[in-house]
Structure formats: structure tokens, C-alpha cells
Amino acid sequence: MALPITSxxxxxxxxxxxxxxxxxxxxxxxxTLPWLDSYNEESVILQMEELNLPxxxxxLLTDFLINHLHQTAFQAPQxxxxxxxxxxxxxxxxxxxCGGIFPNEIVEFLGxxxxxxxxxxMQLAVDCSIPEMFGGxxxxxxxxxxxxxxxxxxxxxxxxxxxxxxxLIARSAEEKDIxxxxxxxxxxxxxxxxxxxxxxxxxxxxxxxxxDCNYGAIIIDALATHFRHEFExxxxxxxxxxxxxxxxxxxxx
Numbered sequence: 001m002a003l004p005i006t007s008x009x010x011x012x013x014x015x016x017x018x019x020x021x022x023x024x025x026x027x028x029x030x031x032t033l034p035w036l037d038s039y040n041e042e043s044v045i046l047q048m049e050e051l052n053l054p055x056x057x058x059x060l061l062t063d064f065l066i067n068h069l070h071q072t073a074f075q076a077p078q079x080x081x082x083x084x085x086x087x088x089x090x091x092x093x094x095x096x097x098c099g100g101i102f103p104n105e106i107v108e109f110l111g112x113x114x115x116x117x118x119x120x121x122m123q124l125a126v127d128c129s130i131p132e133m134f135g136g137x138x139x140x141x142x143x144x145x146x147x148x149x150x151x152x153x154x155x156x157x158x159x160x161x162x163x164x165x166x167x168l169i170a171r172s173a174e175e176k177d178i179x180x181x182x183x184x185x186x187x188x189x190x191x192x193x194x195x196x197x198x199x200x201x202x203x204x205x206x207x208x209x210x211x212d213c214n215y216g217a218i219i220i221d222a223l224a225t226h227f228r229h230e231f232e233x234x235x236x237x238x239x240x241x242x243x244x245x246x247x248x249x250x251x252x253x
Contacts, residue, residue, distance in 0.1 A: 085099045129159075
């Protein structure tokens with residue numbers, strides 16, 4: 001799978017600059033660099049300087065390559081799936097997030113009641129099921145409902161809309177073949193939901209989740225619900241939330 005540079009955790013200004021130079025995929029960038037098989041940090045810095053990029057873009061790309069690619073010796077196929085983000089289907093949000101929500105990240109969305117945060121959580125759960133051929137992660141998701149706002153009918157509607165969108169953007173014969181076989185039920189088969197009515201249930205649920213479950217995302221709507229009023233000791237609450245966040249991150253590694 002070719003990894004678009006729009007999926008990389010770099011600013012959109014750098015993405016636009018690279019696109020203007022016909023660098024569309026990560027592989028396009030890697031082809032310009034001769035140190036694919038002999039990585040060391042000094043050579044990354046030196047050879048990035050030879051690309052004659054503006055300083056701001058060169059610095060950002062250098063940091064990205066060093067921080068995200070050195071463990072895989074710059075082999076894009078091996079790191080591709082790890083770097084594929086979960087898109088939100090909101091161009092503004094995806095732009096702010098540099099392509100979407102990346103693996104092993106904890107992202108918090110805040111909004112007034114009725115602003116659509118629950119809708120966003122359901123959409124993200126469905127988006128996890130998008131096939132790799134279309135830039136998705138094709139992974140399972142766990143949607144934890146703390147507010148009682150998750151609606152199976154709405155999830156079904158979102159899955160139908162996602163499938164319609166994939167059919168519209170399918171161009172190659174392979175892509176059309178995938179969409180012709182893909183169904184709403186198949187998309188939703190990767191979406192797991194759970195209802196938690198207090199923080200004890202929420203913690204117990206996460207304690208039962210292991211890395212073997214292979215969830216690509218754990219989505220909680222909303223974490224603050226059960227931690228807003230049930231604690232008098234704020235230090236205890238902070239410690240519990242921190243430990244909870246660490247467990248969630250561990251489950252996704």
C-alpha cells in the first residue's frame with residue numbers, strides 16, 4: 001500500500017510544499033534519499049540538507065524521519081500500516097490533526113452538548129473499518145458509551161454512507177472489486193460497543209482488554225462523564241485517569 005504524505009504527522013504547509021514538487025507518497029520522498037539500507041542520524045541530517053528544501057520544511061521532515069522511521073530502516077511497506085491515521089471525514093479536523101488520528105495517540109475532543117462529539121465518536125469507529133486499499137486501517141474498534149448516546153441506527157447510517165463514498169472514489173479494477181464485495185454488515189462487524197454507567201465499570205472493562213484483542217482504536221464517549229462528579233479527592237481522580245490512559249495506550253500497542 002502506498003502511504004500518502006497527507007497521512008504523515010507533518011504540518012499541512014509541508015505537505016503542500018512537497019505536493020508542489022510532485023512528492024505525493026512517502027515512497028516518493030524515500031526514493032530521493034540513498035540511505036535506505038544504511039541508516040544513521042547524521043546521514044539523515046546531511047542528506048536532507050542536500051534536497052534544497054526551505055529550512056522549516058527540512059527541519060520538520062528530518063525530525064519526522066528520525067523519530068518515526070529509524071526503527072524500521074526506512075522500509076515504507078513495513079511502517080505503512082503503523083502510520084496510517086484514522087480519518088474523521090472532516091477536512092478541517094483532519095487538517096488540524098495532520099491527516100487524522102494516528103496510532104498510539106490519545107486525542108481528546110471537547111464540545112458543548114449537541115456539538116456533535118458523539119457523532120464524531122461513532123464516525124471514527126466506522127472509519128476504522130475502511131479497507132487498506134482506500135487508505136484505511138481495516139481494523140477493529142471499541143466504542144465505549146458512557147453517556148447513552150451511541151445509536152445503532154446511526155452507526156448503520158454512517159456505515160452505509162461510508163460504503164457509498166468508497167464506491168464513488170473507487171477507480172482501479174481492484175478497488176471496484178473490493179467495494180463490490182464490501183457490505184455494511186462487514187464494516188460494522190469490526191465495530192464493538194460497550195455501555196458503562198460508572199467509572200468502576202469503565203476501568204473494569206479496560207482491564208479485560210488485552211493487546212491480543214487487536215483493537216486499532218478505543219473510543220470513549222465521554223471519558224469525563226464518570227469522573228466529573230463521583231470524586232471528592234481531585235488528586236485521586238487525576239491518578240486514576242492517568243493510570244487509565246496508560247492502560248488504554250498499552251492495549252493499542
